[in-house]
Amino acid sequence: MVASLVGDPARANMLTALMDGRALTASELAQEAGITPQTASSHLAKLDAGGLVELEKQGRHRYYRLTDPDVAGVLEGLAGLAARAGHMRVRTGPKDPALRRARVCYDHLAGDLGVQMLESMKTQRLVRQKKQEIELTAEGERFLERNLQISPDMLAHPRRPVCKACLDWSERRHHLAGTLGAALMTRFADLKWAARDPAPGSRVVNFSRTGEKRFAALFGGGE
């Protein structure tokens, strides 16, 4: 039964991580779900057998992605029912508050601050979001150029979109991915506003005192 596959918390976390359409490796998914690679391997085999994900081998890595948009649609529907029942899932797993506040998701900013940034960009009309699609407005381009020295041509990429909505692990709301999301993360690091935690394997992002201030000046007024 498909529903029992989605029912397990660990598998649900993996599927949520795949909701944006990217393909993730088995170990990345293990980390997302907060379980060991052995356990993840077992789960992924079941999801594959159930037709929810498909596998692409690439060298030593194994990339998993959702089989197709229909799967994403059903998952979204389930999330909708859960939300309505007030059963917004309180996540099991690492409760590290720093991880909840700011972390890297692939190559862009996630966590509370990531969600806050996208919200602020929307209320400032820097981007427009329609469902999963996000587009940068002309006003947004000027804003990025003026405040962060990010020009539109830096964001061009043959296959990757400039903006993309990425469903947040802890917040269950969207944050910004795509080349713009990556460029912003890079810029924050260059400006010494924030740095990835030096601990190996950590995805925590630490903001400096002044970094937090400047960030808030640009993206703070959203809420």
Next chain:
Amino acid sequence: MVASLVGDPARANMLTALMDGRALTASELAQEAGITPQTASSHLAKLDAGGLVELEKQGRHRYYRLTDPDVAGVLEGLAGLAARAGHMRVRTGPKDPALRRARVCYDHLAGDLGVQMLESMKTQRLVRQKKQEIELTAEGERFLERNLQISPDMLAHPRRPVCKACLDWSERRHHLAGTLGAALMTRFADLKWAARDPAPGSRVVNFSRTGEKRFAALFGGGE
């Protein structure tokens, strides 16, 4: 988590029994699922807490029904994914030919005739289908008004779409759900073209001689 509620076989069987929109008593559902009343009671309490079913007390009986069409929609989606993976539900005995030919799916027509109707509507350009989305054309509105006295304002509903593609478990093809699907089923009954089988618990729809003819005149030429 909602998915784990649907994941349990006993609960899934209960939900399947409720898919046609009827309200069933706790003991009827226990029988459907093949479990004792005690166990069923526990399951139903969980489904209620999860917002999937709602309860109506009536004397000594307790009637349960699906909360709303959204729940039915998600369940249909899950069944669709399961069907694709070859994990067809065993419970719904695909043997009964009458059940394959015409039955109610929640509140609309399913089975061979349901699929045939949607196909015919598409070739007649009464509706346009893009993937999961279906929209009624202007020509379709005129057709419904003229032949079945269904006007567009009868189909308006705050949250439910007019048209929706619903994956058929026996045919593995789409039939028409949404308010239009429901309105058509109601109209067929009003016109005495078809009636639900009187046997308790049956989802079979029986067409009358003349009903079948009129139906074919409108939707028959599809194949």
Next chain:
DNA sequence: TTCATGCTTCGATGATAACCGAAGCATTGG
């Protein structure tokens, strides 16, 4: 070749939850 990485399989453990018997409420009928 040898080593490291990424992932899987095996085996054992532990926690969760489905299940039923028995007993307890509540409602209806006599």
Next chain:
DNA sequence: CCAATGCTTCGGTTATCATCGAAGCATGAA
């Protein structure tokens, strides 16, 4: 009032399955 029906709650048993340690296999790098 008592008895019957419909359903729930309680307690204890059982079985499933998620989980992880350890070992195995495959790929890529040195």
